[in-house]
Amino acid sequence: MANDTNSRIIRVGLLGCGNVGGALVPLIEQQADVIEARTGLRLEVVRVAVRNMSRDRGLTFGDDVLTRDAYAVVADPDIDIVVEVIGGIEPARELIMTALAAGKPVITGNKELLANVGAELFAAADTNGVDLLFEAAVAGGIPLIRPLRESLRGEPITRVVGILNGTTNFILTKMSEEGAEYGEALAEAQELGYAERDPTADVEGYDAGAKVAIIASIAFGARVVAGDVYHEGISGITAADIAVAKRLGYVVKLLGIAERDVASGEVAVRVHPAMVPLHHPLASVRESYNAVFVEGDAVGQLMFYGRGAGGAPTASAVLGDLIDAAVNLSKGAHGSLGSFAKAVIRPIDETSSEYLLSLEVADQPGVLHAVTGAFAANGVSIRAAEQEGIGPDARLVFITHLAREADVQATVRALRELDVVRHIGGFIRVIGS
Amino acid sequence: MANDTNSRIIRVGLLGCGNVGGALVPLIEQQADVIEARTGLRLEVVRVAVRNMSRDRGLTFGDDVLTRDAYAVVADPDIDIVVEVIGGIEPARELIMTALAAGKPVITGNKELLANVGAELFAAADTNGVDLLFEAAVAGGIPLIRPLRESLRGEPITRVVGILNGTTNFILTKMSEEGAEYGEALAEAQELGYAERDPTADVEGYDAGAKVAIIASIAFGARVVAGDVYHEGISGITAADIAVAKRLGYVVKLLGIAERDVASGEVAVRVHPAMVPLHHPLASVRESYNAVFVEGDAVGQLMFYGRGAGGAPTASAVLGDLIDAAVNLSKGAHGSLGSFAKAVIRPIDETSSEYLLSLEVADQPGVLHAVTGAFAANGVSIRAAEQEGIGPDARLVFITHLAREADVQATVRALRELDVVRHIGGFIRVIGS
Numbered sequence: 001m002a003n004d005t006n007s008r009i010i011r012v013g014l015l016g017c018g019n020v021g022g023a024l025v026p027l028i029e030q031q032a033d034v035i036e037a038r039t040g041l042r043l044e045v046v047r048v049a050v051r052n053m054s055r056d057r058g059l060t061f062g063d064d065v066l067t068r069d070a071y072a073v074v075a076d077p078d079i080d081i082v083v084e085v086i087g088g089i090e091p092a093r094e095l096i097m098t099a100l101a102a103g104k105p106v107i108t109g110n111k112e113l114l115a116n117v118g119a120e121l122f123a124a125a126d127t128n129g130v131d132l133l134f135e136a137a138v139a140g141g142i143p144l145i146r147p148l149r150e151s152l153r154g155e156p157i158t159r160v161v162g163i164l165n166g167t168t169n170f171i172l173t174k175m176s177e178e179g180a181e182y183g184e185a186l187a188e189a190q191e192l193g194y195a196e197r198d199p200t201a202d203v204e205g206y207d208a209g210a211k212v213a214i215i216a217s218i219a220f221g222a223r224v225v226a227g228d229v230y231h232e233g234i235s236g237i238t239a240a241d242i243a244v245a246k247r248l249g250y251v252v253k254l255l256g257i258a259e260r261d262v263a264s265g266e267v268a269v270r271v272h273p274a275m276v277p278l279h280h281p282l283a284s285v286r287e288s289y290n291a292v293f294v295e296g297d298a299v300g301q302l303m304f305y306g307r308g309a310g311g312a313p314t315a316s317a318v319l320g321d322l323i324d325a326a327v328n329l330s331k332g333a334h335g336s337l338g339s340f341a342k343a344v345i346r347p348i349d350e351t352s353s354e355y356l357l358s359l360e361v362a363d364q365p366g367v368l369h370a371v372t373g374a375f376a377a378n379g380v381s382i383r384a385a386e387q388e389g390i391g392p393d394a395r396l397v398f399i400t401h402l403a404r405e406a407d408v409q410a411t412v413r414a415l416r417e418l419d420v421v422r423h424i425g426g427f428i429r430v431i432g433s
Numbered sequence: 434m435a436n437d438t439n440s441r442i443i444r445v446g447l448l449g450c451g452n453v454g455g456a457l458v459p460l461i462e463q464q465a466d467v468i469e470a471r472t473g474l475r476l477e478v479v480r481v482a483v484r485n486m487s488r489d490r491g492l493t494f495g496d497d498v499l500t501r502d503a504y505a506v507v508a509d510p511d512i513d514i515v516v517e518v519i520g521g522i523e524p525a526r527e528l529i530m531t532a533l534a535a536g537k538p539v540i541t542g543n544k545e546l547l548a549n550v551g552a553e554l555f556a557a558a559d560t561n562g563v564d565l566l567f568e569a570a571v572a573g574g575i576p577l578i579r580p581l582r583e584s585l586r587g588e589p590i591t592r593v594v595g596i597l598n599g600t601t602n603f604i605l606t607k608m609s610e611e612g613a614e615y616g617e618a619l620a621e622a623q624e625l626g627y628a629e630r631d632p633t634a635d636v637e638g639y640d641a642g643a644k645v646a647i648i649a650s651i652a653f654g655a656r657v658v659a660g661d662v663y664h665e666g667i668s669g670i671t672a673a674d675i676a677v678a679k680r681l682g683y684v685v686k687l688l689g690i691a692e693r694d695v696a697s698g699e700v701a702v703r704v705h706p707a708m709v710p711l712h713h714p715l716a717s718v719r720e721s722y723n724a725v726f727v728e729g730d731a732v733g734q735l736m737f738y739g740r741g742a743g744g745a746p747t748a749s750a751v752l753g754d755l756i757d758a759a760v761n762l763s764k765g766a767h768g769s770l771g772s773f774a775k776a777v778i779r780p781i782d783e784t785s786s787e788y789l790l791s792l793e794v795a796d797q798p799g800v801l802h803a804v805t806g807a808f809a810a811n812g813v814s815i816r817a818a819e820q821e822g823i824g825p826d827a828r829l830v831f832i833t834h835l836a837r838e839a840d841v842q843a844t845v846r847a848l849r850e851l852d853v854v855r856h857i858g859g860f861i862r863v864i865g866s
Contacts, residue, residue, distance in 0.1 A: 038771035153472075154468055299749035319731075333761075
């Protein structure tokens with residue numbers, strides 16, 4: 001289709017052309033006609049800032065499109081909208097602030113940036129009356145930020161629980177379905193390119209933690225940052241833990257959880273492995289897929305499922321934002337995040353959950369009595385208990401009723417003091433049925 | 434919280450106060466402070482048009498709020514935004530057209546109206562430069578229309594497959610999990626209030642058909658109406674069909690399917706029962722839950738899950754739209770659906786699927802040869818075949834490769850002509866793995 005002379009051209013400056021940027025450029029070209037037919041706007045990527053000019057990206061750019069100077073792209077008066085997919089905090093922060101100050105809408109997929117200095121960026125966008133959109137920063141291609149920002153803006157959301165990291169979900173799926181140990185499953189994920197050589201950010205829950213901070217901010221209209229999030233990763237999960245979970249009707253998932261207490265308004269944000277009942281919609285989210293489960297007083301239970309990473313899905317999320325910003329720009333309008341209240345963070349010690357505890361114990365009279373005494377002394381009530389194996393391999397597995405984290409931690413300390421307890425092999429929170 | 438004097442009051446006129454309207458009024462009251470804090474706008478329901486003034490709704494209204502005259506509400510210059518939850522085509526259509534012509538944004542949950550005269554309403558909204566929002570019309574509380582309209586506006590969507598009717602999903606869940614026959618499961622659904630006394634609209638797929646027409650319109654930017662949708666209901670599904678499906682690793686679901694052929698641009702829209710592989714995300718959607726599975730070239734696979742009906746979830750969807758319209762109104766802005774192309778509908782005969790056919794046959798030599806001849810003569814290729822039972826109860830079950838509907842229908846006609854085929858007991862399309 002020829003460029004309709006009545007259409008307005010929207011010139012996009014792209015900062016970064018790696019995995020996401022490299023998928024976005026051809027996607028925009030392929031969809032330009034459809035977008036133009038529906039909106040009367042033609043998107044054109046006119047400048048692309050990259051670190052390495054000579055790298056082969058499999059893309060053909062016109063003269064003067066590629067540059068090493070990201071600041072020049074942001075300052076270029078010909079650029080209408082800036083897309084930032086560099087990642088990291090600086091220079092991304094300064095580039096975005098400069099673009100916003102110049103009245104240019106910004107699309108970013110930068111979770112690290114938003115989870116640390118989001119409030120500053122949101123305020124700058126509102127002050128300058130321009131769009132700052134970031135669907136791609138959380139859960140890749142899954143439309144989640146827009147539904148939270150707009151569809152659920154009036155919903156009394158109480159809890160958001162997400163599988164927010166594809167690498168760890170892949171590893172846990174392998175462990176669960178093939179009985180693999182953590183190390184083997186991680187090695188396979190690394191071989192397939194799902195995990196980095198240094199997997200710390202994924203397996204210790206930092207990546208999911210940044211995402212859960214952004215989710216909590218949007219869902220609760222409160223300023224929550226990555227540093228507010230309690231983290232526990234999956235590197236301590238064993239094949240034995242997963243086997244116990246499976247036998248009891250659960251799967252183990254690394255969950256990002258954001259909760260708000262309606263009475264106090266306190267927000268709790270945490271990332272840790274958890275046992276999810278098999279009939280729960282999150283339990284069937286396999287491999288590297290992500291999903292986000294939202295609970296609200298009026299809407300009940302919702303789940304959003306899809307690809308949480310990857311060039312093409314993430315580029316799809318960027319493109320949705322880009323069209324939105326372009327349409328707003330052409331009408332002189334812009335969205336607003338509204339105001340964010342200061343968040344009062346409830347520390348992990350004061351959160352409540354059900355817990356699974358798996359203990360290797362001596363096979364002698366009075367063991368169960370001694371062990372249950374540690375629970376009772378700390379006010380932790382036991383929902384189910386069972387013994388697995390006999391003799392020197394005897395293992396006691398307990399699932400508690402809803403209990404305060406601090407009380408359960410005190411119970412664990414008390415159990416460690418008992419001579420009859422040889423080892424505490426599993427300590428996993430349970431998502432209630 | 435006292436009403437902030439800097440806040441603007443947005444006065445809402447509500448048409449209809451049944452299941453959804455009756456949940457919306459208290460939800461707005463409960464959330465008014467939160468919404469005001471985030472947006473600077475205070476929502477107030479100032480007039481409510483009802484058919485029966487004396488019915489007890491468990492709500493307290495001020496003087497002059499309730500009225501029998503819906504036209505007076507729409508015409509009232511004090512009303513900023515109109516919410517229509519009456520249902521049906523007239524007078525809803527005329528009321529909405531009047532409101533739009535007066536420059537008032539409209540929120541509606543009326544699927545019947547949108548699936549029949551949506552194009553007329555969308556055009557009127559665009560002409561008058563006001564919002565017409567309808568998240569509640571499809572899949573109740575699940576944010577679906579907004580993600581399709583906005584997040585996925587640039588995505589090359591190829592297919593949308595949804596469980597769009599909670600009544601039939603409840604019935605099929607009972608049949609599948611408890612081995613109930615259709616009649617028993619329907620009776621239970623009626624007892625629990627999930628099914629109407631006359632269940633036709635649900636069980637024959639008309640309700641899901643209206644929703645799939647709206648989904649196809651938004652997903653593909655094409656004018657698709659309820660009359661374009663091919664329907665097949667679940668009243669012919671037997672416990673035996675479901676048992677066969679289960680044994681082969683499938684569950685039976687009533688699906689609404691909207692597909693677009695990329696090459697020709699043709700759109701196919703249909704509602705029919707289908708076998709869904711157990712590992713597919715739609716397979717685990719149980720009871721009266723809804724879910725919509727979206728496939729796109731860039732984004733891959735997405736799923737949106739939640740409550741597709743019920744007063745509170747649907748009111749939540751209306752409230753999201755209401756806030757959006759209020760914020761737009763306060764800024765003098767409005768969203769746009771963009772332009773809709775004329776849809777070229779591909780008839781059901783020209784669609785392709787995999788099929789399960791279950792035949793009761795005579796137990797005599799040459800049966801399999803005769804039966805497979807009917808498939809071969811019509812160019813339908815068999816992926817799997819098995820015999821169940823022996824002697825007079827022998828049953829042959831076939832699953833085809835991807836085949837054209839017309840060819841499979843011709844095969845069925847040819848099979849009916851064969852003396853050795855006593856009965857064709859199951860004919861169910863299969864969603865490919």
